[in-house]
Amino acid sequence: MTCLLCDKALDDQPTWQHFLGIQKDMSACPICLEKFERIDHVIEDDVLDSVHSLYAYNEAAKEYLHQFKFMQDIALAQIFATSLRSVLNDSKKIIVPIPMHPINKRKRTFSQVDALLEAAKIPYQSLLEKTTESVMGEKSRSERLAMTELFRVTADICSNEAVYVLVDDIYTTGTTLRHAAEALKQRGVQRVEAVTLFRPIREK
Numbered sequence: 001m002t003c004l005l006c007d008k009a010l011d012d013q014p015t016w017q018h019f020l021g022i023q024k025d026m027s028a029c030p031i032c033l034e035k036f037e038r039i040d041h042v043i044e045d046d047v048l049d050s051v052h053s054l055y056a057y058n059e060a061a062k063e064y065l066h067q068f069k070f071m072q073d074i075a076l077a078q079i080f081a082t083s084l085r086s087v088l089n090d091s092k093k094i095i096v097p098i099p100m101h102p103i104n105k106r107k108r109t110f111s112q113v114d115a116l117l118e119a120a121k122i123p124y125q126s127l128l129e130k131t132t133e134s135v136m137g138e139k140s141r142s143e144r145l146a147m148t149e150l151f152r153v154t155a156d157i158c159s160n161e162a163v164y165v166l167v168d169d170i171y172t173t174g175t176t177l178r179h180a181a182e183a184l185k186q187r188g189v190q191r192v193e194a195v196t197l198f199r200p201i202r203e204k
């Protein structure tokens with residue numbers, strides 16, 4: 001077994017049992033894992049009842065996402081499986097991945113958020129579809145940008161009493177997650193939370 005990030009053999013590495021919450025199914029070496037900074041940053045607002053971001057979006061995170069998303073290295077989904085499982089292990093909550101835009105889905109071979117959840121063995125429901133309204137007539141650039149992240153709920157909401165948890169790889173402005181939460185709330189969902197793997201932090 002070799003480290004998924006640096007290809008070094010994992011055999012002679014010390015076992016860092018609790019490091020980053022990653023235990024027996026460790027898929028990267030401690031030297032690589034040490035570069036990820038666990039932050040467990042939580043915010044709350046009106047639309048998103050809570051957003052929990054697990055790690056800082058630092059250099060290691062940037063490299064990871066590049067390799068994972070654009071180089072399509074699906075094995076990398078394993079690295080955060082245990083961390084994600086530990087925060088998404090409530091079977092009463094309904095896990096909803098943020099989908100890719102259909103255009104991107106054609107270009108990439110897999111949805112990275114779905115892959116993260118599958119690696120973590122977390123059941124999820126793909127309730128959302130990303131849409132871009134066709135731009136008719138003259139719209140300003142800002143109007144067009146504002147329209148790029150709309151979501152449609154594609155299935156019936158069976159229980160609006162349940163807590164829905166959106167999952168995305170990174171929290172940046174929160175616009176994507178807020179739009180997705182709004183789409184669910186318009187269908188009667190009362191509480192929408194979110195979990196993201198990364199979130200940018202200000203340098204100290």
Ligand SMILES: [Zn+2]
Pocket residue numbers: 003004005006007008028029030031032033
């Ligand atoms: Zn490594």
